[in-house]
Amino acid sequence: MARGDAPQDSYHLVGISFFILGLGTLLPWNFFITAIPYFQGRLAGANNTAGTLGTNHTGPADTFNFNNWVTLLSQLPLLLFTLLNSFLYQCISETVRILGSLLAILLLFALTAVLVKVDMSPGPFFSITMASVWFINSFCAVLQGSLFGQLGTMPSTYSTLFLxxxxxxxxxxxxxxLMAMASGVDAQTSALGYFVTPCVGIFTSIVCYLSLPHLEFARYYLAKKPSQAQGQELETKAELLQSDEKNSIPNSPQKVALTLDLDAEKEPELEPEEIQKPGKPSVFIVFQKIWLTALCLVLVFAVTLSVFPAITAMVTSSTSPGKWSQFFNPICCFLLFNIMDWVGRSLTSYFLWPDEDSRLLPLLVCLRVLFVPLFMLCHVPERSRLPVLFPQDAYFITFMLLFAVSNGYLMSLTMCLAPRQVLPHEREVAGTLMTFFLALGLSCGAALSFLFKALL
Incomplete structure (x- = not known):
C-alpha cells in the first residue's frame, strides 16, 4: 500500500480515523434532513416538541417551506466555498481550517440539541434553525475541502475509506x-437523544484528527509538501493498482471519484519526461473535453435534490394510522435511499456502462427527470393542484429504489468517466471542474424544489 521506506499503518488506525472523519463531514446534512418531521412539528404552531418526532407535518400548508429551505441552505455553502477555496486555503492554515470547522460544527449541533428543550414560537425557531443550517454546512464545506487536500498526500486507498x-x-x-422513535420514551427526550448522537460523532472526529500527528504513518505522508505529494501519488499509483489486481479487487468508484485516476489497463504508461514536462492545462480546453459529462453530473443532482427530500419527505403511507405509517417515511424515504444510493455507487466497481464515447449516458440521465412527476403524484396529503395517481405504498417504494440506485450509479459513473476524457496532466483541472459542477447541480436542484412543491 505504501512505498518500501514508508512506515506501516499499525492496526489500521489512520484508515479508521479517515473513515470516521468522512462520516463526520456528512453527518450534519443527513441528520437535519432525516429529522424533517421533528422540525415540521415545531413549526406547525406548537410551542413544544411533544408528539412531533414521528409525525409528518409536511403538507402544502407549510408556510415555512422547511424542506426546501433546509436543502437550499445546505447546498449553497458547498457551491460558494468551491468557488472561494483557493483564496481561503492560502490564507488559513490547514490545521485551523479542519479543527476550527469541527469545533464550530460541534457547538452548533449542541445548540440544536439544546433547542429541543426550549419552548419558542415557530418564527424565531425557524430563523435560528436556518442560520444553524447555513453555518454548519459552510463549515462542513471547508472541512471537506481541507480533508480532501490532506488525502491528496496519502495513498489513494485512504480516499476510499474516507468516502x-x-x-x-x-x-x-x-x-x-428509527432507534429514537422506537425507544419508547417521550418525543422530546427521543429528539434530544437523536441530536446528541451527531455531537458524539463530531467529537469522535475531533479525537481522530488530533490523534493523526501522533501516528507515524500519518506523520510520514501529511508532512509532505504538495509537490512531494504529487510525486508520491505518481509513485504509489502503480503499486496500488497492482495490489488491487493481485487480490481481485476492482477499483472502487470512490477512489476514482476523488483521485480521478485513469484506468491503468486502458492508458499507456508515461515516460518520466512526459510526467515532468506537461504544459499548463487550460481550463477552457479541459471543459471542452468533459462538458457533456459535467452537464450529466449537474442534471443527475439537479433531479435528485429537486425532489429529495423536499417532495419525498412529504409522502405518507396510505395505510391506516399505526406503527407502519409512523415509521414509513424514515424507512422508505431516508433509509432506503441511502442504502440503495450506496449500492448504486458500488456497482461501478464491477462495470462501467455506458462508456465515455456512448450517447446513452445523456439519455439515461435525462430519463431520470421522469422521477419528478412520479414522486409528485404519490400519496402526499392535502395537495391543492395535482391528483394522487400512485396512492399505494408499493409505488413509492419502487420509485425510491430505482431513484436511489440510478442516482448513485450515474453520479459515480460520470466521476469515473471524466478523467478518461482528458490527458494525465489535465486530471487535476478536470477534478476541480467536476467538483464545481457537482455543487452547481446540488444548488440547482435545491432551488427547483420550491417550484415543484408549489405545483402540488
Missing part, C-alpha cells in the same frame, strides 16, 4: 432516527 464513511453517514442518521 465510504461519507456514504454511510445517511444510513447512520436514518438508523439513529
Amino acid at each position: 465510504s464513511g461519507q456514504g454511510l453517514a445517511g444510513i447512520f442518521a436514518a438508523l439513529a432516527m
Whole structure:
C-alpha cells in the first residue's frame, strides 16, 4: 500500500480515523434532513416538541417551506466555498481550517440539541434553525475541502475509506432516527437523544484528527509538501493498482471519484519526461473535453435534490394510522435511499456502462427527470393542484429504489468517466471542474424544489 521506506499503518488506525472523519463531514446534512418531521412539528404552531418526532407535518400548508429551505441552505455553502477555496486555503492554515470547522460544527449541533428543550414560537425557531443550517454546512464545506487536500498526500486507498464513511453517514442518521422513535420514551427526550448522537460523532472526529500527528504513518505522508505529494501519488499509483489486481479487487468508484485516476489497463504508461514536462492545462480546453459529462453530473443532482427530500419527505403511507405509517417515511424515504444510493455507487466497481464515447449516458440521465412527476403524484396529503395517481405504498417504494440506485450509479459513473476524457496532466483541472459542477447541480436542484412543491 505504501512505498518500501514508508512506515506501516499499525492496526489500521489512520484508515479508521479517515473513515470516521468522512462520516463526520456528512453527518450534519443527513441528520437535519432525516429529522424533517421533528422540525415540521415545531413549526406547525406548537410551542413544544411533544408528539412531533414521528409525525409528518409536511403538507402544502407549510408556510415555512422547511424542506426546501433546509436543502437550499445546505447546498449553497458547498457551491460558494468551491468557488472561494483557493483564496481561503492560502490564507488559513490547514490545521485551523479542519479543527476550527469541527469545533464550530460541534457547538452548533449542541445548540440544536439544546433547542429541543426550549419552548419558542415557530418564527424565531425557524430563523435560528436556518442560520444553524447555513453555518454548519459552510463549515462542513471547508472541512471537506481541507480533508480532501490532506488525502491528496496519502495513498489513494485512504480516499476510499474516507468516502465510504461519507456514504454511510445517511444510513447512520436514518438508523439513529428509527432507534429514537422506537425507544419508547417521550418525543422530546427521543429528539434530544437523536441530536446528541451527531455531537458524539463530531467529537469522535475531533479525537481522530488530533490523534493523526501522533501516528507515524500519518506523520510520514501529511508532512509532505504538495509537490512531494504529487510525486508520491505518481509513485504509489502503480503499486496500488497492482495490489488491487493481485487480490481481485476492482477499483472502487470512490477512489476514482476523488483521485480521478485513469484506468491503468486502458492508458499507456508515461515516460518520466512526459510526467515532468506537461504544459499548463487550460481550463477552457479541459471543459471542452468533459462538458457533456459535467452537464450529466449537474442534471443527475439537479433531479435528485429537486425532489429529495423536499417532495419525498412529504409522502405518507396510505395505510391506516399505526406503527407502519409512523415509521414509513424514515424507512422508505431516508433509509432506503441511502442504502440503495450506496449500492448504486458500488456497482461501478464491477462495470462501467455506458462508456465515455456512448450517447446513452445523456439519455439515461435525462430519463431520470421522469422521477419528478412520479414522486409528485404519490400519496402526499392535502395537495391543492395535482391528483394522487400512485396512492399505494408499493409505488413509492419502487420509485425510491430505482431513484436511489440510478442516482448513485450515474453520479459515480460520470466521476469515473471524466478523467478518461482528458490527458494525465489535465486530471487535476478536470477534478476541480467536476467538483464545481457537482455543487452547481446540488444548488440547482435545491432551488427547483420550491417550484415543484408549489405545483402540488
